Each structure stands twice: as structure tokens, then as C-alpha cells.
Amino acid sequence: MKLLFTKVLVFISLSLVPSISVGSGRAVVPDRDPVTYISPFQEENLNCFKCHGQEKYEYTNELLGTQVKAIMCLEHIIKSEDFYASNHRSFSCTDCHSEDYSIFPHSGELRMELKYTCLDCHGGDDTFSSFSFEGIDADYRESVHFKLENDGFSCWKCHDPHTYRISIRESKNLKETILYNNNICLHCHSDYSRFHLLTDRDEVNLMKTHDWLPDQASHFRSIRCIECHTRINDSILVAHQVLSKDQAVKLCNECHSRNSMLMVSLYKFHSKEQRRDGFLNGIILNESYVIGANRNSYLGNASMLIFGIVILMILIHIIFRIKRNKLKEG
Amino acid sequence: MYLYPVWLRLWHALNAVLIIILIITGISMQYTDKEDSIFIVSFASAVKLHNITAIVLTISYIFFVVMNIATGNGKYYRLKRKNFFSDLVKQMRYYAYGMFKGEKHPFPVSMERKFNPLQKITYVLTMYVGLPLIIISGLGLMFPEITVKKAFGVSGFILTDILHITTGFFLSLFLVVHIYTCTLGARPTSLFRGMLSGYHEPEED
Numbered sequence A: 001m002k003l004l005f006t007k008v009l010v011f012i013s014l015s016l017v018p019s020i021s022v023g024s025g026r027a028v029v030p031d032r033d034p035v036t037y038i039s040p041f042q043e044e045n046l047n048c049f050k051c052h053g054q055e056k057y058e059y060t061n062e063l064l065g066t067q068v069k070a071i072m073c074l075e076h077i078i079k080s081e082d083f084y085a086s087n088h089r090s091f092s093c094t095d096c097h098s099e100d101y102s103i104f105p106h107s108g109e110l111r112m113e114l115k116y117t118c119l120d121c122h123g124g125d126d127t128f129s130s131f132s133f134e135g136i137d138a139d140y141r142e143s144v145h146f147k148l149e150n151d152g153f154s155c156w157k158c159h160d161p162h163t164y165r166i167s168i169r170e171s172k173n174l175k176e177t178i179l180y181n182n183n184i185c186l187h188c189h190s191d192y193s194r195f196h197l198l199t200d201r202d203e204v205n206l207m208k209t210h211d212w213l214p215d216q217a218s219h220f221r222s223i224r225c226i227e228c229h230t231r232i233n234d235s236i237l238v239a240h241q242v243l244s245k246d247q248a249v250k251l252c253n254e255c256h257s258r259n260s261m262l263m264v265s266l267y268k269f270h271s272k273e274q275r276r277d278g279f280l281n282g283i284i285l286n287e288s289y290v291i292g293a294n295r296n297s298y299l300g301n302a303s304m305l306i307f308g309i310v311i312l313m314i315l316i317h318i319i320f321r322i323k324r325n326k327l328k329e330g
Numbered sequence B: 001m002y003l004y005p006v007w008l009r010l011w012h013a014l015n016a017v018l019i020i021i022l023i024i025t026g027i028s029m030q031y032t033d034k035e036d037s038i039f040i041v042s043f044a045s046a047v048k049l050h051n052i053t054a055i056v057l058t059i060s061y062i063f064f065v066v067m068n069i070a071t072g073n074g075k076y077y078r079l080k081r082k083n084f085f086s087d088l089v090k091q092m093r094y095y096a097y098g099m100f101k102g103e104k105h106p107f108p109v110s111m112e113r114k115f116n117p118l119q120k121i122t123y124v125l126t127m128y129v130g131l132p133l134i135i136i137s138g139l140g141l142m143f144p145e146i147t148v149k150k151a152f153g154v155s156g157f158i159l160t161d162i163l164h165i166t167t168g169f170f171l172s173l174f175l176v177v178h179i180y181t182c183t184l185g186a187r188p189t190s191l192f193r194g195m196l197s198g199y200h201e202p203e204e205d
């Protein structure tokens, strides 16, 4: 029964996704559930995960014939459960990396291996037109990070090749999505070894540079960094043009107002009809309540009505009092 | 009749100023728009001002409660079950009808009875229901980590906010009605002068 229910749900949700088709021999919508997903390359990838899957790895020293244990550095560890929950979970490691990596020690030449870019695979592919990769690429080229390309910046720096998964597009839990998104930025902006890999600038203390924002912790839990730091582009879901700091949003009204910019960014995918003025839907379905933006038109109208009636009663009372005074005088 | 001791007048003046600031900043927060319009207070300063004023109000409210217990002014606020509704109706009938016909005040002010039944119930509701509610819900908004996380599947923050805004609305309504009913003394300005001097001017007729 439960299985049937799940199937019906899956069917319904699939029929709502407009872009199901088969691209490059793979189903574009693979099994969404990372727990039940089984990769065709499960076994093959194990050859890499046995070393890259945790902090410790082993190999045989062929000269001495001994078993050596060593520590895998943090940057080279890939958790298999994260990989199989990522967008590219249906890949084998060697789809993107050279087959020669199956040999250890890895040859020095492999370091010079050319990496794919997103556009190499996604550029001009209709299957992914809903993501508008070209638009994103164009915006990224205008962003503050682009000038760091020669120092090693690329899309991969925000979209970890092994763990990146789409979030906001399918978000059921906005807070989780926000956390996931902000961690992307904080990966560098709160870790100075990574930050300094790309720039010679001094450390920036984010707490200090954002101290004008009251209740920072609560704000950072409810909005993404990109809300304030990017230029909104209507044709793509996630704005990618990160602007310099002096162009960042600082005015509270941008969010705390009836036509809050959050409606076209963070809440874009939460159906517009829902929020138009709907009391029940707008308020109950959203975990966030933005003072000034979630104006409830029913309560608003009701209070105006009550206020009006009271003022009217007072006016009538005043008229009667004036009449009475005239009578008394006259 | 000396009805309003100095502490009460000072409290009342402070309270009135605070409540008016809170209403203005509260409304400007709720109705901010991209272009700052009718309300001069910008969102950032509205938030700051609202928070500071609210803290002062909380202290002044505690002062009010303590002094009411300590000085005995609290006795005027004690509701009596006997004839509760019939007395209310009598007072309402007077305001709606009797006073225009030149009838006598059904509950003339005396040292034992500062408030008529209608005044008493609105003051009690305002001071002992409205203010506690708005203070507690306000603290909940100021420290979101102490608010109930979820109730009936709705974020506790939202419920707290709705409670806060609704109470704020009723207090604003009270203020308007309060100021108006304060013109219903011997002369329209009598009660206001009473609140300044401390002495209640007796009805002329």
C-alpha cells in the first residue's frame, strides 16, 4: 500500500517536471532519492572510494612488500553518500577523471589533467534549457569572482564537483536550502586558507562587515548571501552576478516591504499565487515571515473596517453633543 | 477631588508618549515600502526606536503595577461581579441616550469610585490583558530563540507576530476611544486638566 502510494506520488511529481527526456543516454531525472539510488558504477567507484572515501587509506609498498597506512588530506576526501546524493551521482569517477587514476601512486602528469567545465557538457543542451546554463555563464562572467579565474576560480569552486546538488528548485525546506546555499559562500568567506589561495587581500570579518544588520544570525538563517550580493536576473532562477560590496543591498525596505525583492528571488519558486495575498497559504506554507512583506490583507481590511466604524460612531456622538449644546444655549 | 497622585500623572504622561511612539514605529514597520512615504521613520530606525521604547514601556508598566498595589490605587480597578452587566448597560445607555436628554450621571465620580463601569472594564482590559499580551509577545519577537517553534504546523514566530499586531491594533483603538471619552467630562477639557493638575473637576449639573 505504502509502495503504491509512493509510486503514485512519484508519478505525479514526474508528470509535473516539464523536462523529462533522455539526454546523452542517461535519464535526466535519475532516482531522486539518494538513499535508494543505486549507481551503475557502484563497484567501479569503490576502487576510488576505498582511498578517497575517508581520512585513512592503505597501499602496498611494492619494494618492501609492506602494507602502508596513511592520512588522506581533507581536500581529497569525498564522502560516498554525498556523491550519490549529488547531481552527478550517475557518473563514474573516471567519466571526469583520467582512467590512469586507477593506478597508485597517481602519475605526476595527471596533475596537469584538463578539467571539464560545466558548459563543456551542458552548453547548448536543450535537456537543460530550464537551467539556462548560458545565461548563468554570462552573468558569472560579470561577477566579482570572474577576475580570479587565472588564480583558479571556476564554477566548480561554488559547485563542488562531487557534492553539488540542486536545492532551491526543489526545496521543501527553505531553511535547509538557505543553509546549504550560504555554506557555499562561507566555504571561502569564513575559511581564510581557501580565501587566500585566490587573493592577497586581508581577512574580512563577515560578522563585522554585516554588523549594521540587526539579529544577524536570524537573518543569515532566513536569507541567502546572494539575496543581497547579486543582481537579479529574471530569466534564471538563481542569480549569479555577484556584485562588488558597494553595490550590495543595504536598505531594509528592499525586503521589508510589500513588493519585497524576495518575491522574485528567494520565494520565486514558492508559487506566486500562493503569496499574492492569501492568508492561509501565504502564511502557513512559508516558514519565513518577513515583517512588512507578509502583509495580511484580510486582517488589514478588517482592522480598517473596525477603525472606520469606531471613528464614525465618535463623529455621530460629537454631532449629537453639538446639537444638544445648541439646544441648551437656545 | 484629588484623584490623580503625582506618580500616576508622571507614569501616565510617560506611558502615553511611549505608546504613541510605539504605534507610529510599529505601523511604519508593518507598512514600509520601497519609497519612504507618509511615515518619516525609516525601517532601520523604526526597528531600533521601537525596541528601545518597548523596553522603557515594560519597565514603566512594572512600575504601574507595583504602584497600584503599593498605593491602593489598584482598588479602583477591582471588578465586581454584582450587577456587572446591568451597570455596563446603564453607563452605555447614558452615553448613547441619557446624556443628550440631560439625565444625571448614573455613576458620579467620588473618592470611592474613580471610574464608571465602562471606564473600569476598558482600563482593566487594557492594563491587565492588553499590555501584558503585547509585552510578552514583543519579547518573543525580540528573542526569537525563546518562542515556541511550531504550533499546529505554523511557525510560532508568525503566531506570536499576529498576536502582537492584533493586540497593538486593539491598543490603538483604545487610545482613540480613550482620548474621545476623556472629552466627556464637565467640559470637554475638564478631564485633561484633571490629569495635569491631579484634581477632578466636578460635574456642573
Ligand code: HEM
Residues within 6 Å of the ligand: B003, B004, B008, B012, B015, B016, B019, B020, B073, B076, B114, B119, B123, B126, B127, B175, B178, B179, B182, B191, B192, B193, B194, B195
Ligand atoms: C495622548 C494620549 C492620552 C491622553 C490625552 C489621556 C488622557 C487621560 C485622562 C484625561 C485621564 C483621566 C480621566 C480618567 O480617569 O478616565 C486618563 C486616565 C487614564 N489613562 Fe489615559 N490618556 C492618554 C493615553 C493613555 C494610554 C496610551 C493609556 C494606556 C495604554 C492610558 C491609560 C489610562 C489609564 C489606565 C487611566 C486611569 C488612571 C488612573 O486614574 O488610575 N492613557 N487618561
